Amino acid sequence: MSPVLQSPVLQSPGADHYSSLSWGAGNPPSGSVGSPPIWKKVLYEHQPFPDNYVDDRFLEELRKNIYVRRYHYWAVVFEAGVVIQQLCSVCVFSVIWWYMDQDLLSPQKLCGVGLALTLLGYLLFDAVDQGEGRRDSGRTHWADLKSALVFVAFTYGFSPVLKTLTESISTDTIYAMSVLMLLGHLVFFDYGANAAVVSSTLSINMAIFASVCLASRLPRSLHAFAMVTFAIQIFALWPSLQRKLRANTPWTYISVTFFFAIFAMAGLLSISSVGALLFFLLLLSVAFLCPYCLIRLQLFKDNIHGPWDEAEIKEDLSRFLD
Amino acid sequence: MVYRRHCSCTNPYSSATCDCHATPRFHSICMVSDFFYPNVGGVESHIYQLSQCLIERGHKVIIVTHAYGDRKGIRYLTNGLKVYYLPLKVMYNQSTATTLLHSLPLLRFIFVRERVSVIHSHSSFSAMAHDALFHAKTMGLHTVFTDHSLFGFADVSSVLTNKLLTVSLCDTNHIICVSYTSKENTVLRAALNPEIVSVIPNAIDPTDFTPDPKIRDRSRITVVVVSRLVYRKGIDLLGGIIPEMCQRYPNLHFIIGGEGPKRIILEEVRERYQLHDRVRLLGALEHQQVRNVLVQGDIFLNTSLTEAFCMAIVEGASCGLQVVSTRVGGIPEVLPENFIILCKPSVKSLCSGLEQAINRLLAGELLSPETIHRTVSTFYTWRDVAERTEKVCVYNRVAQEVVLPMDQRLERLVRHCGVVTGCIFALFAIVSFLLLNFLRWMTPDSSIDIAVNATGPNGAWLRQYSTERKHELTRKRDPDACKEPSDLSAEH
Numbered sequence: 001m002s003p004v005l006q007s008p009v010l011q012s013p014g015a016d017h018y019s020s021l022s023w024g025a026g027n028p029p030s031g032s033v034g035s036p037p038i039w040k041k042v043l044y045e046h047q048p049f050p051d052n053y054v055d056d057r058f059l060e061e062l063r064k065n066i067y068v069r070r071y072h073y074w075a076v077v078f079e080a081g082v083v084i085q086q087l088c089s090v091c092v093f094s095v096i097w098w099y100m101d102q103d104l105l106s107p108q109k110l111c112g113v114g115l116a117l118t119l120l121g122y123l124l125f126d127a128v129d130q131g132e133g134r135r136d137s138g139r140t141h142w143a144d145l146k147s148a149l150v151f152v153a154f155t156y157g158f159s160p161v162l163k164t165l166t167e168s169i170s171t172d173t174i175y176a177m178s179v180l181m182l183l184g185h186l187v188f189f190d191y192g193a194n195a196a197v198v199s200s201t202l203s204i205n206m207a208i209f210a211s212v213c214l215a216s217r218l219p220r221s222l223h224a225f226a227m228v229t230f231a232i233q234i235f236a237l238w239p240s241l242q243r244k245l246r247a248n249t250p251w252t253y254i255s256v257t258f259f260f261a262i263f264a265m266a267g268l269l270s271i272s273s274v275g276a277l278l279f280f281l282l283l284l285s286v287a288f289l290c291p292y293c294l295i296r297l298q299l300f301k302d303n304i305h306g307p308w309d310e311a312e313i314k315e316d317l318s319r320f321l322d
Numbered sequence: 323m324v325y326r327r328h329c330s331c332t333n334p335y336s337s338a339t340c341d342c343h344a345t346p347r348f349h350s351i352c353m354v355s356d357f358f359y360p361n362v363g364g365v366e367s368h369i370y371q372l373s374q375c376l377i378e379r380g381h382k383v384i385i386v387t388h389a390y391g392d393r394k395g396i397r398y399l400t401n402g403l404k405v406y407y408l409p410l411k412v413m414y415n416q417s418t419a420t421t422l423l424h425s426l427p428l429l430r431f432i433f434v435r436e437r438v439s440v441i442h443s444h445s446s447f448s449a450m451a452h453d454a455l456f457h458a459k460t461m462g463l464h465t466v467f468t469d470h471s472l473f474g475f476a477d478v479s480s481v482l483t484n485k486l487l488t489v490s491l492c493d494t495n496h497i498i499c500v501s502y503t504s505k506e507n508t509v510l511r512a513a514l515n516p517e518i519v520s521v522i523p524n525a526i527d528p529t530d531f532t533p534d535p536k537i538r539d540r541s542r543i544t545v546v547v548v549s550r551l552v553y554r555k556g557i558d559l560l561g562g563i564i565p566e567m568c569q570r571y572p573n574l575h576f577i578i579g580g581e582g583p584k585r586i587i588l589e590e591v592r593e594r595y596q597l598h599d600r601v602r603l604l605g606a607l608e609h610q611q612v613r614n615v616l617v618q619g620d621i622f623l624n625t626s627l628t629e630a631f632c633m634a635i636v637e638g639a640s641c642g643l644q645v646v647s648t649r650v651g652g653i654p655e656v657l658p659e660n661f662i663i664l665c666k667p668s669v670k671s672l673c674s675g676l677e678q679a680i681n682r683l684l685a686g687e688l689l690s691p692e693t694i695h696r697t698v699s700t701f702y703t704w705r706d707v708a709e710r711t712e713k714v715c716v717y718n719r720v721a722q723e724v725v726l727p728m729d730q731r732l733e734r735l736v737r738h739c740g741v742v743t744g745c746i747f748a749l750f751a752i753v754s755f756l757l758l759n760f761l762r763w764m765t766p767d768s769s770i771d772i773a774v775n776a777t778g779p780n781g782a783w784l785r786q787y788s789t790e791r792k793h794e795l796t797r798k799r800d801p802d803a804c805k806e807p808s809d810l811s812a813e814h
Contacts, residue, residue: 042658043501043502043521043523043652043655043701044656044657044701044702050520051520051522052516052517052518052520058506059510303475303476306507306510307654308474308503308507308628309474309476310554310628311556311650311667312627313556313558313627315562315669315670317561317562317669320561320562320591
């Protein structure tokens with residue numbers, strides 16, 4: 001007999017393997033008088049079985065897929081909205097930069113529209129949850145105004161520096177770096193997943209870095225100022241408004257996402273029709289195909305649990321040290 | 323040469339099986355693991371004690387591990403147990419780095435010099451153990467593996483290590499696990515046929531762990547914890563149990579032996595609740611100190627989150643303590659119900675378990691330490707372990723099995739481990755086979771000296787010795803022997 005047989009375990013994802021085992025290995029010794037001895041899962045008794053005996057109760061405590069979540073298609077599509085929004089933000093940002101670079105969009109106009117939309121968003125931000133979030137955090141309007149003023153003043157003051165900051169670096173390097181940073185922004189963005197790679201700080205920093213890189217290639221320092229301010233608006237302020245909209249008025253959120261996506265695509269279409277088509281396909285697959293795949297792949301889930309799993313400490317033990 | 327007599331039958335280089343294997347009597351066994359003394363732990367003492375008992379049964383045993391600091395080369399421990407400390411680079415957690423190839427020349431020399439017939443590797447965390455298995459299969463030697471730990475299936479790291487274990491064990495002759503839970507775990511992890519996996523528990527030396535009720539302080543209740551202070555041992559839970567129980571019982575004291583990164587939690591708790599006089603942290607304990615700590619207590623507490631066997635609770639029970647433990651891994655299999663109180667791994671459940679034990683203690687319902695010791699000492703002995711390892715299944719059975727020839731081994735790898743992994747490791751197997759042939763051409767087996775057996779030809783010196791001092795020997799089979807290793811003579 002060959003020492004290792006092809007194992008019947010883990011051959012196929014069928015669920016019956018573990019419960020109905022019939023290896024018939026190391027049969028209990030026959031010939032004992034009376035009822036045959038019953039195998040017990042204990043080590044302290046010397047049992048009349050060989051050491052490699054496999055009982056019918058082998059693996060009886062095995063459980064499969066006990067923590068599996070059931071997903072609903074449209075709920076997953078709704079969650080995918082966050083990814084759509086972020087992809088569109090990056091797209092809109094790049095389009096605006098292209099317009100600025102070509103001098104088709106004046107910085108005054110961008111600043112004006114940006115300011116108007118930010119004020120509108122600011123009002124909405126409080127209106128959506130009737131000021132509940134503000135009461136909880138205890139932050140005043142005055143504090144908001146102060147930080148906004150400080151930020152705008154500093155950006156304006158430093159925009160000539162930004163303009164000349166990367167003069168010694170070749171434009172190709174700048175483009176490559178910006179692409180990398182924007183991709184990084186998308187990867188590390190907090191989409192609501194509880195994973196180790198998520199880091200909203202890193203994500204926002206990468207986006208701002210990309211905006212600084214790109215702004216330095218614009219014609220004048222006012223352009224650079226407009227670009228960095230716009231980056232803050234779209235990468236920092238806009239997602240926090242979205243989060244509130246999503247939590248409080250889901251239908252508004254869906255329509256906002258929809259129109260934002262249309263806007264991003266229209267902007268891209270005015271630059272490159274092929275790009276717009278590819279972007280459209282990307283959004284479509286993220287919104288509808290990926291959720292479908294996620295739900296289909298759940299069927300192949302084969303997660304094994306049993307007494308060998310490391311126990312989890314579920315309670316909060318820090319209370320003993322407070 | 324006398325010792326050649328049984329070496330000739332264990333020489334696997336001529337053919338995979340030879341007729342003298344039909345009635346094997348003595349084996350030449352090589353234990354391989356990254357973990358051995360001066361490192362301390364369950365695996366280390368397992369290897370040492372098992373080796374001693376196998377030598378006592380007339381086998382030749384050598385141990386191969388990696389160099390620990392300035393401890394390198396060859397050492398002889400009690401009864402001529404020879405230990406090779408190989409100069410291999412340690413990578414992480416006392417485990418060596420592996421390339422599956424670089425240790426082949428060194429290990430081949432040892433296997434040939436010592437005329438090894440069975441390679442017995444220990445611990446799935448040890449890279450060297452897996453390397454040795456790989457080389458042994460290339461050289462056509464019989465292989466046995468003992469798994470000492472449990473592993474989950476859920477995270478990325480366990481998926482990867484389980485795959486490596488599948489590769490390593492798919493053509494290993496026999497596998498030993500220390501508990502039934504561990505067997506289930508290993509069978510699932512490495513996708514094995516459960517027939518080739520035997521369950522042989524760990525053991526303790528009951529003469530090392532004798533109760534001494536006189537030392538106990540009757541005026542107080544003492545709970546003893548002896549464990550490394552790490553997350554997996556549930557020290558966070560212990561940090562919750564101590565204040566809770568100390569508030570309920572004013573005469574309750576804790577003695578905690580062991581060292582580790584979680585010590586800070588216990589110190590903070592002690593500080594926060596002003597328990598300096600009631601919670602004693604002893605720090606790291608030497609093996610021989612453990613018993614003296616255990617006998618001071620009434621109750622032994624174990625808070626492990628995962629455990630394949632848990633020798634600590636057997637040691638506690640052998641010293642006559644009532645054991646309270648979490649119900650995890652193989653622990654429910656280890657002690658009968660009247661010696662252990664099993665709890666869920668939570669502060670609340672463990673506290674109620676301790677309360678139950680204290681109530682029994684106060685009511686005088688606990689069994690006397692002597693009774694517990696007498697019963698527990700019959701459960702697990704190293705002699706029994708060695709006998710089962712040798713006779714009942716493993717070595718004798720393995721020696722009769724055929725080591726897979728190269729073509730079948732490659733086929734097994736590809737078929738059993740999945741196409742991608744299988745092909746990669748099949749390639750490694752081919753490379754190591756070519757390397758082995760190159761080495762055999764460079765230094766033929768016939769030109770390698772045969773090492774003198776430190777137990778004398780056929781263990782003759784040992785037998786003479788043991789008839790003179792047999793009684794003493796059996797009593798003094800303790801691991802401190804390795805602390806004063808009698809370097810008889812280095813061979814190089």
